[in-house]
Amino acid sequence: MSTDVCVTSDAPLALELINVTKDFGGLRAVNNVSLKVRAGERRAIIGPNGAGKTTLFNLITGQFPVTSGKILLFGRDITRLPMHKRIALGMGRTYQITRIFPELTVEENVILAIQGLRPLKFDMFRPLRRHRDVQEKAHELMENLGISDKAKVKARELSYGDQRQLEIALAMASDPKVLLLDEPAAGLSPAERVTIANLIRRLPKSLTLVLIEHDMDLALGLVDQVACLHFGECIADETPDCIRANEMIQQIYLGGE
């Protein structure tokens, strides 16, 4: 890979994948992928459908074990940790297919996400509203994501666009250091895509972001560095400008659609 020209930062590594491979039976969904994401970096992972992008997230978060390879978070080997422990180390993720809590209100959804990493989740007696700090944080978060007027609405009753916002709110609720967004704009209207893009731009600079996005135009405008997966292999790891100029990738996208 000819990445040298494009690599710039020398911040510490937030996330590192070393020769990660995943087989599903006979299918090699992720093939020997190595990836370095520096702290504070905005990184996109692009690639055609079925390239193994979501699977890569599932491996990073521990949804299922790697077949081989290693995953490091801030230098620490997390390859064998269960998901909830990886999350506790400062990871948050969203899902390509929305996974919210449909029968709970938006506020309850967010509170559930906030208390996930706090010991108060074991409080079995005090009513929820007694936890002032959690309440305040929930409202701040809903405010930020523009869903605070729907606090008392059941998640199932939200429009699809608002559900996608909630999906992101859940991942951000625990103040992760590394945020993994799996096609946050999937299925949205052009106007809603702009909302999401602006939201991503407004994220704190200290946050390390890994963004899976099928839509290259959207992804390239948001990130510092882009990895491209194709049939489970990482075929490029470059800046957006290099990616735009990379004929092989343009070929895959034009031909693969």
Added chain:
Amino acid sequence: MASWWKYGVIVLLLIAAALVPQALPTFWISIATEVLIYGLLAMSVNFLGGYGGLVSLGHAGLFGISAYTVGYLVTRMGVNHYVAFLAGILLTLAVGAIFGGVAIRATGIYFLMITYAEGMVVWGLAYRWAKVTGAENGIRGITRPELFTKGWQYYYVVLVIFVLTIYLMWRVLNSSFGLTLRGIRECEPRMAALGYNVQVHKFLGYMWSAFFAGIAGGLYAYYNRFVSPSTVQLSVSSESVLMMVLGGVGTFFGPLLGSLIIIVGRNMISLYTARWPIIMGTIFVLTVLLAPKGIIGTLSAWWEQRKKVSAGVVEIVEASARKEVGAEGEVRVGTESQS
């Protein structure tokens, strides 16, 4: 944030419950006691099934362990009543820790099957471990504490313990942990991605549920003064699930209403016919087909809908009023919004 009228209804129900011994003949006091006990068992099933999404078909086993423990300790060992009652709950928790530890590894239909099997284990022990359980003869002659020997006296004991227990249950369900339980029901896979160790929370939920079932079982032993394999048989488990479904899965008082309907129905109808099981089966099928949310679930869904519609009407009226004044408020219908 229950509104005031809800508290009003609860107070009225409490007064009505307190007046049962004054107002009704002995037979009905006994029925009322049974409604509370089986209602509590059904509420314990609902705690785990309705709120945690883990429907158990083995709660008669937990119920029975407590009842048998009380029976054995009181009749064979002459143990103090209060100690026996506590011992029943503790043993239920101990066995529950094993049963729960196994069952929570599964979800959905598999959880149902494992708890079913665990219930059968208890039933098998009740039937076969004659030295302790008296096999099909069961354990007879369980006495009640001295002050509470009469039916109406014991009714008050049950009522007080019932109220205290469901108050505790209410608090647990409205706490952070209660929200966690509902989260597991709604989207278990997401919970781990939010940092929850789901198994731990499921286990704690199971233990609470076992605790409530254990209380119901202890109360039952003193109420019936006789325990036998029929105390722990499958139909006790399945009936508590039916009570939950009939009243409303995941509604707090639904299982109690279900218990009222089933227990009263059984006692009235069995005066005329022996076909109660058929009738109960029919009730079950009709509920699932016609009102899958159960009685309380259906009523509250209807109520929500009504509130929403009237709120929508208000909004339209306000919006058109604004239009008349020449403002540019857009007309909104229902809760849909333009964003």
